Amino acid sequence: MAMMRLRREDPRVVGAFRLHRRLGAGGMGVVYLGSDRRGQRVALKVIRPDLSEDQEFRSRFAREVSAARRIRGGCTARLVAADLEASRPWFATQYVPGPSLHDRVLEHGQLSAAETAAVGAALAEGLVAVHEAGVVHRDLKPSNILLSPKGPRIIDFGIAWSTGASTLTHVGTAVGSPGFLAPEQVRGQGVTPASDVFSLGATLAYAALGDSPFGQGSSEVMLYRVVHEEPQLDGVPSALAPLLRTCLAKSPEERPSTMQLSLRLKEIAAREARGVPQPTRRQRVAVSAAERPPAPAVADAPAGAGERGAAAGERAGRRRPRPPAQARRRPTGSAARRAADQRLLRQRVFVFVTVTLLVTLGISLAQGCQGPL
Missing domain, CATH: 3.30.200.20 (Phosphorylase Kinase; domain 1)
Structure with a gap:
């Protein structure tokens, strides 16, 4: 500084x-x-x-x-x-020793996706504490973010807005600061924590682009763009662009909460630091479906079916797995002896029946030969 x-x-x-x-x-x-x-x-x-x-x-x-x-x-x-x-x-x-985010970008250029996400995650976490204290910053912008050796720090907690004056009257503020106000602030409506989320989104876009997402121009032009035009995020890393676009939604209800924003930015920072590519929407849906717990099999069964199903499952768990067909064709030990006994029994029955038939046939032939002459 x-x-x-x-x-x-x-x-x-x-x-x-x-x-x-x-x-x-x-x-x-x-x-x-x-x-x-x-x-x-x-x-x-x-x-x-x-x-x-x-x-x-x-x-x-x-x-x-x-x-x-x-x-x-x-x-x-x-x-x-x-x-x-x-x-x-x-x-x-x-x-807080260290340059402001505005000066850092001005002197050294825009931040990488990993750096932007890491700074944003810390700032969003800081805003959680600010909002829990019942305070809305109302003037979050790159010049109010100091990059200390221990991490980013937020300064000037809305005190400059105590006069009720517009930030356009500030002396020494960064050029383009009107581009960091939420639409509801420009319209003179009440501010909420969602207003800080919009300002943080514009601030992170500045860190990734090196410029306000609403460009440059006179105060009136900048304020008109904030209210009526979409932010220009061409050049923002693809890992960050969708999230920043939701932060810059015109309606406060469509913006994420500071807690949601902090968690999402932490994920992006960790992934970008490891060099892992951003998952596609189809991949995210597939992962979400895979992580969904399976539905219980007896959810709609009648009363008592749960106990019967549990007992059946217990009995099934005690059953031995069926051996392969080849293993079943190769009995060993007592099973082999039983099979041999069965074959011997079948052979004896066959011999007995055959002998009986032959004896009966012989007797019949003998009687036929001794008939009347």
Whole structure:
């Protein structure tokens, strides 16, 4: 993150923090690099003087800071301290070393499919914690994603939206930031976690393309495209394009949840890291069918059939498997002896019947020869 020297009008000490450098300026005020007595570094934002006099802004700012305190998770910049009653309210978050996603892509080009999916999975998991705390970021974009050595971090949790002003009035934001707003935000409708999903989809498309999926142009042109035109995802890796397209659906109800998005991106990141090709729809259906448990065989049987079927199955399990036909034709041991006895018995019966017939025939012939002369 680029740092600048302090200007003459900049404070040197705010609360318990000593300020060292300027980190940037935005619609709310100036962000400084500071540290406490223990050497812990923070990113400290001091509100602009004109906003400090706006009581409505102070109330909204207080609500946002209170919500930010509830956020837990490793993918966010933790809130360290804040003073809502100061003449110029301020808050300090954990300092995250590393470039923003916007600067990383600008200087080194787009990310690979595996890198984009890994960054997206971590960010989606971070958004799960944000939404569970009752917070909607409302301004997720590449310049609000910091790539630290420990992974990506989300900063500026919607506080810039506390004024009710459009992000178009921001100073120093990345060119094309209107292309990262959800359609319902452009229309002035209520925001939900699904709005963050849209913004994350546009942010990941930027990481994979090196540009907003809605191109470049004036603020009015960009906002019109977000509401009325489909995103241009030509060039996005095929492993990511279908998922990002669902994130960029115009209707919030058609977008995946942050949990679903996190799990799907983790799968893609693991597969791309191993170099495994993306399965086709037919393959996914086949795998799904193969993994489906078989239907029970007696699901519709009448009462008592289950017990009979179980008993039959138990008896069948005790049966010995039938030997092959060749093995059955080669009896051995006692079976061979029984077969021999049966053959001998048949032979004796045959001899007895034959002898009996011959004797009977001889007697008949003898009687015929002794008849009257």
